[in-house]
Amino acid sequence: QSRGDTIIGDAVWIGMRAMIMPGVTIGEGAVIAANSVVTKNVPPYTVVAGAPAKPIKTRFDPETIDKLLALKMYSWDEAKFNALRSFICGNDIEQLIIAESNYKGGECH
Structure with a gap:
């Protein structure tokens, strides 16, 4: 069963060995830390890390x-x-x- 398309926005940084799960959308300018496992959508300009990945901070207000x-x-x-x-x-x-x-x-x- 398909979970939909995985969408990666413009200017996204993805760290080494990070895994983006099927159906997840990564917003523009987001940062995915190395070794993270992204299971949920990431808002634009948000930094996430961990397994599962959790928001750490936003890059801007x-x-x-x-x-x-x-x-x-x-x-x-x-x-x-x-x-x-x-x-x-x-x-x-x-x-x-x-x-x-x-x-x-x-x-x-």
Whole structure:
């Protein structure tokens, strides 16, 4: 009997020898610690560890997670991603949001 598809979101880190069980969804930006056994869905930007895996912490506060998900950054085309790369690699998510809202096909304004 199938438990459904296993879905791994964008920008997920999976540690060595971690096992993801059938039918589990791993949210965008989640981190799965090495040797973990993931039996339940993992929310976006959540760090899990253990056997069975349990949430350890979130990478950002809930408001920031919502903002990151709303950006849909992993569906951007290459030109947009490259134009906003310095903001993506920076530590200021608010600046990334502003730059993305000002982006006009090819450059940041």
